[in-house]
Amino acid sequence: MKLIQSFFITLAGLMMSNFSTVMAETDPPIVVTGDWAPFTGQDLPNGGMMVEIVESALKAAKQLYKLEYLPWKRGYQYTIDTKVMAGFPWMRTEDRIALFKFSLPFYQANERFFVHKSFDRVYEKDEDLKGLTVCLPMGWAVEPMKRFIDKKILTLYQPHTDDACFKGIKTKRVDLYSINEVTGWHSIKKAKLDPNEFKVLKPVVRENKYYIVVSKTHPQGDQFLASFNKGINAIKEDGTYQKILDKHMKIIQGEQK
CATH class of the missing domain: 3.40.190.10 (Periplasmic binding protein-like II)
Known part of the structure; x- marks a missing residue:
């Protein structure tokens, strides 16, 4: 009898295992x-x-x-x-x-530089930005900025959030922040910053x-x-x-x- 009970318990266990699988x-x-x-x-x-x-x-x-x-x-x-x-x-x-x-x-979204409204440097080629500081939140892909960093055109500043990048532009802690325009303007509003304090440079940094x-x-x-x-x-x-x-x-x- 115990053997029969053991058999059915084992069989039930196998059936439940197969069902779970x-x-x-x-x-x-x-x-x-x-x-x-x-x-x-x-x-x-x-x-x-x-x-x-x-x-x-x-x-x-x-x-x-x-x-x-x-x-x-x-x-x-x-x-x-x-x-x-x-x-x-x-x-x-x-x-x-x-x-x-x-x-x-x-x-696909084109990435451009956001800057302070007072930014007056002419930007037509990468070298025009030499000596400036660019913001890139921690954990974000570095590739869009890699060419600027490798050529020692820009200095990298990495806070934890994109809000900090826009606040850095407002206080002139940083000069540039590269992001697609849709996300950029949305982030400015989310951070409760005045959009009139910012503008976007025309050249596309990256597609x-x-x-x-x-x-x-x-x-x-x-x-x-x-x-x-x-x-x-x-x-x-x-x-x-x-x-x-x-x-x-x-x-x-x-x-x-």
Whole structure:
């Protein structure tokens, strides 16, 4: 009798183990992002422009997923460690190329220098900025500023937040801050600074393209990226992509007035 009971207990245990394995395998893959207003954020309309683009592309491809918001550093590490399927929005850098596979770019934003309104130096080439200080928040990609630093044109100042960069420009602790205009003006408003204290220099510092990334070691990474790429092409072709851009730009521009 004890042998029979032992057999059924063992059998039940195996069945529960197999059930748990099946459930784990059928759970939707987790895609992580963070808070980066006005592009991504839990409190933004539809999660922000980039979130709506990514979700629309995945839905168009009929790709199952679960979206989660995490602190940037944690989400980045979870993506490397394959604890999640993918992360966004990330730019392509030398360090990341060694770690990740990239989707097709799903958004591009031109990066320009924000300066104090009194800035009067003529800027047509990199060397025109020699001797100035540029702000770059800790943890942000250095690549956009690398050429200026390597040529010893600019001195780097690294606070913990982008708010500190704009406050540094206001107090003239720093001279320059390179960021895309949409995020820049939004950050100025968020920091409760007067936008009339700032202006943007015309030359484009860098064209930033943003991607979904998966770890090179994730066994389903290629399949997931293929689904996303199929979806992003589909929403561009049917006009959904442009409608998302137009809608969010109206929201953003309304916030800046």
